Amino acid sequence: MSDELSSDQNHSAKGPPPRSDEAKVAPKAVVNRLSLYLRELQRIEQSGKETVSSSQLGKLLGFTDAQVRKDLAYFGQFGHPGVGYRCAELVAAIRRILGTDREWVVAIVGVGNLGRALLGYKGFRPQGFRVAAAFDSDPSKVGMSFGGVAVEPTTALETTVRERGVTLGLIATAAEAAQETADRLVSAGVVGILNFAPMTLSLPPGVSLVGVDLATELEQLSFSVANSQAAVATEQSDPGPGVAR
Amino acid sequence: MSDELSSDQNHSAKGPPPRSDEAKVAPKAVVNRLSLYLRELQRIEQSGKETVSSSQLGKLLGFTDAQVRKDLAYFGQFGHPGVGYRCAELVAAIRRILGTDREWVVAIVGVGNLGRALLGYKGFRPQGFRVAAAFDSDPSKVGMSFGGVAVEPTTALETTVRERGVTLGLIATAAEAAQETADRLVSAGVVGILNFAPMTLSLPPGVSLVGVDLATELEQLSFSVANSQAAVATEQSDPGPGVAR
DNA sequence: CCTTGTGAACGACTTCACAGCC
DNA sequence: GGCTGTGAAGTCGTTCACAAGG
Numbered sequence: 001m002s003d004e005l006s007s008d009q010n011h012s013a014k015g016p017p018p019r020s021d022e023a024k025v026a027p028k029a030v031v032n033r034l035s036l037y038l039r040e041l042q043r044i045e046q047s048g049k050e051t052v053s054s055s056q057l058g059k060l061l062g063f064t065d066a067q068v069r070k071d072l073a074y075f076g077q078f079g080h081p082g083v084g085y086r087c088a089e090l091v092a093a094i095r096r097i098l099g100t101d102r103e104w105v106v107a108i109v110g111v112g113n114l115g116r117a118l119l120g121y122k123g124f125r126p127q128g129f130r131v132a133a134a135f136d137s138d139p140s141k142v143g144m145s146f147g148g149v150a151v152e153p154t155t156a157l158e159t160t161v162r163e164r165g166v167t168l169g170l171i172a173t174a175a176e177a178a179q180e181t182a183d184r185l186v187s188a189g190v191v192g193i194l195n196f197a198p199m200t201l202s203l204p205p206g207v208s209l210v211g212v213d214l215a216t217e218l219e220q221l222s223f224s225v226a227n228s229q230a231a232v233a234t235e236q237s238d239p240g241p242g243v244a245r
Numbered sequence: 246m247s248d249e250l251s252s253d254q255n256h257s258a259k260g261p262p263p264r265s266d267e268a269k270v271a272p273k274a275v276v277n278r279l280s281l282y283l284r285e286l287q288r289i290e291q292s293g294k295e296t297v298s299s300s301q302l303g304k305l306l307g308f309t310d311a312q313v314r315k316d317l318a319y320f321g322q323f324g325h326p327g328v329g330y331r332c333a334e335l336v337a338a339i340r341r342i343l344g345t346d347r348e349w350v351v352a353i354v355g356v357g358n359l360g361r362a363l364l365g366y367k368g369f370r371p372q373g374f375r376v377a378a379a380f381d382s383d384p385s386k387v388g389m390s391f392g393g394v395a396v397e398p399t400t401a402l403e404t405t406v407r408e409r410g411v412t413l414g415l416i417a418t419a420a421e422a423a424q425e426t427a428d429r430l431v432s433a434g435v436v437g438i439l440n441f442a443p444m445t446l447s448l449p450p451g452v453s454l455v456g457v458d459l460a461t462e463l464e465q466l467s468f469s470v471a472n473s474q475a476a477v478a479t480e481q482s483d484p485g486p487g488v489a490r
Numbered sequence: 491c492c493t494t495g496t497g498a499a500c501g502a503c504t505t506c507a508c509a510g511c512c
Numbered sequence: 513g514g515c516t517g518t519g520a521a522g523t524c525g526t527t528c529a530c531a532a533g534g
Contacts, residue, residue, distance in 0.1 A: 027525060031468050035461040039443060053493060061445055065493090066527055073495060081494045082534035098464045099471030106463075117362035123443055123460045128467070168466060192470040194462055198284060198368055200306055208469035210462055214363070215372040216280040217439055217455055218351075219343045221413060222373070223276050224453035225437040226344030272503060298515060310515095311505055318517060326516045327512030494533080504523070512515080 026074045031098070033071050036061055038094045045087040053084035100128035107166040107190070109181045110173030111136040111144075111151050114196055118172060119147040132164045137177070154181075161188035168192045175199040271319045276343070278316050281306055283339045290332040298329035345373035352411040352435070354426045355418035356381040356389075356396050359441055363417060364392040377409045382422070399426075406433040413437045420444040 040060050044052055054072075055065035072078055072085070078093050079085045095101040106129050108118050119134055136142065137154040144151050152160055160166075169185035171178050171193060178197035185193060192208040195201055198216070203209055285305050289297055299317075300310035317323055317330070323338050324330045340346040351374050353363050364379055381387065382399040389396050397405055405411075414430035416423050416438060423442035430438060437453040440446055443461070448454055 025472070029525070031465060032461075034468075035458070035464045036445070038464070039458070039461065040445060055493085064527070066529090069494060070496085070526075077495070079494045080534070081532075082492050084493065097468070099467040100464055104463075104467060113362040113365035117358040118459070120358035121459060123458075124463065127460045127464065129460070129463050168463070168470070192466045194466050200281070200285060206473065208466055208473075210466045210469065212457060212459075212462055213280070213284070213368075214366060215368045215374070216284065217457055218349075218369065218374050218413070219280045219283070219345055219372065220276060221437045221439050221453055221455045222344040222349055223279075223342070224455065225413070227270070228451065228453075274503070300515085309505070311507090312503095314516060315504075315518085322517070324516045325512080326510075327514055329515065492534085494531105496528105496530090498528085500525105500527070502523100502525075504521100506521070507519095509518090510516085512513100 030071045030074055033061075033063065033067075034094055034098060037068070037071070038091060038098070041087050041091050041094070045091060049087060051080075051084040051086050052090075054079070056084070095128070102128065104129050104168050105132045105164060105166045106130065106168040106170055107133040107135065107157075107161055107164075107185070108149075108170045108172060109135045109154070109157070109185070110171060110177070110197075111138075111141050111146065112172065112174075115172035116146050118170060118196075119149055121147075129168070132166060133160050135160075157184050158188040161185065161190060166190060168194065171195045171197050171201075173197055275316045275319055278306075278308065278312075279339055279343060282313070282316070283336060283343070286332050286336050286339070290336060294332060296325075296329040296331050297335075299324070302330070340373070347373065349374050349413050350377045350409060350411045351375065351413040351415055352378040352380065352402075352406055352409075352430070353394075353415045353417060354380045354399070354402070354430070355416060355422070355442075356383075356386050356391065357417065357419075360417035361391050363415060363441075364394055366392070374413070377411060378405050380405075402429050403433040406430065406435060411435060413439065416440045416442050416446075418442055 037057060040057060041052070053065070054068040057063075058065045058068045069079070072090075075097050076093070078090050092101070106124075108115050108131060111119070111134055115134065115136070119131060124131060131147065131149055134146065134149045134151045135154045135157050136151050139153070141151050142153045161169075166188075167190060169182070169190040169192070171181050171185075173181050175197045178195065178199045179201055182193055182195070182201045182203060186203060186207050191206070193201070193203065193210070195209060195211045196213070198213045201209060201211070282302060285302060286297070298310070299313040303310045303313045314324070317335075320342050321338070323335050337346070351369070353360050353376060356364070356379055360379065360381070364376060369376060376392065376394055379391065379394045379396045380399045380402050381396050384398070386396050387398045406414075411433075412435060414427070414435040414437070416426050416430075418426050420442045423440065423444045424446055427438055427440070427446045427448060431448060431452050436451070438446070438448065438455070440454060440456045441458070443458045446454060446456070
């Protein structure tokens with residue numbers, strides 16, 4: 001399957017300007033940068049500044065001012081000419097766009113080194129993600145608690161996920177168990193999966209997937225170094241230019 | 246993106262087609278997929294298959310056959326018409342391209358939950374990355390050992406990095422310490438950094454950076470779910486631009 | 491002045507479609 | 513028959529540059 005869906009139609013013949021209101025789905029690269037903007041804005045807000053201009057924000061992240069404005073403009077008009085963007089306002093707007101203005105209940109499957117790190121990670125809560133359950137098939141881990149979450153046997157996955165209203169699943173199992181874990185999470189009602197297992201998953205339409213493979217990330221770095229593509233990429237996705245000089 | 250290195254400047258006015266030979270640097274998106282192809286190929290090889298066609302490989306990952314062929318063609322001719330690609334051959338070629346046909350020596354700074362997970366991660370070694378050092382500023386952690394690597398005080402960073410020939414640094418510190426850590430790694434000779442701290446880093450030109458922010462990844466998932474952009478992409482991160490200078 | 495929002499130009503990436511080879 | 517490599521066409525994303533607002 002291809003990644004995008006065919007969601008929106010496009011078919012303007014030629015003559016009249018296609019006036020499609022609304023519905024212009026945002027490029028993935030844009031959404032990626034949105035997270036970066038949010039992170040930076042929260043830091044700026046913390047420092048007491050009330051507003052930022054697109055060029056200031058851009059400079060902090062290595063983007064052009066035009067890029068910043070264009071990105072934000074995909075979702076509405078948040079700026080104030082002559083002033084810039086008010087941090088608090090923009091932070092709220094971006095969180096709304098990303099869907100993190102509400103709380104997402106997440107479950108972690110696989111309590112190995114990585115699963116434990118995720119259970120103990122302090123950065124999720126403030127961004128709207130609450131880890132409410134953890135599962136592992138190893139009986140010796142069941143009953144232990146990490147980051148305030150008790151480990152349950154994998155057999156309890158479906159019932160616990162349903163009972164606690166878990167909507168996102170985080171897979172930190174071995175590659176071999178990843179697909180089955182995904183299937184079970186989906187059947188229990190999870191609508192999005194963040195996969196850390198070095199394995200390609202296939203999911204039914206309607207379920208979102210984001211994958212993070214640690215070895216793969218290092219490979220990207222290796223290539224980058226081997227080709228001296230300096231550049232600075234701070235996060236994921238997006239091709240961006242910018243080398244600096 | 247400026248994938249170009251600074252080597253050549255561009256400035257063709259208009260007239261004659263710019264004839265840049267050679268030097269067509271691969272799109273970053275392509276390099277990203279290369280890692281995915283590699284992972285899949287290794288699995289296929291393991292299963293005993295000798296060859297794969299672009300359409301088979303594409304189907305496994307959710308890409309079109311043309312995409313797979315085009316991606317590989319950026320780097321040379323690896324296929325055999327009528328046959329497909331020989332797995333072993335292609336695996337070797339991709340590793341060479343990514344630069345993982347040799348061993349990279351890496352160091353991890355910050356031995357918190359995440360740092361320990363990275364130290365214990367079994368997936369690095371087989372892909373060409375050897376973790377040779379770990380540092381933490383907390384004296385109570387110094388001397389402990391994880392994944393066979395002893396934790397050293399951060400004060401030893403420069404000397405140890407140099408002595409062991411570390412070339413890549415992995416930052417798993419708190420956001421506040423990330424920039425200073427990066428600066429020290431760079432000054433000790435590291436040429437690439439994989440940053441897990443939720444913080445934008447700025448590095449001198451010539452040093453590569455890849456960033457992974459766990460909260461950010463979840464935000465992408467959140468957006469995806471909120472917009473039902475199903476998608477099955479097993480990708481992981483990717484680049485971002487960055488500041489430099 | 492400053493800064494945003496945006497059409498239009500530009501360039502980057504992807505898909506198509508087919509010639510050539512097994 | 514099956515399959516790759518690749519120009520050509522098309523789509524998508526970024527940069528430019530400027531009108532309009534505080």
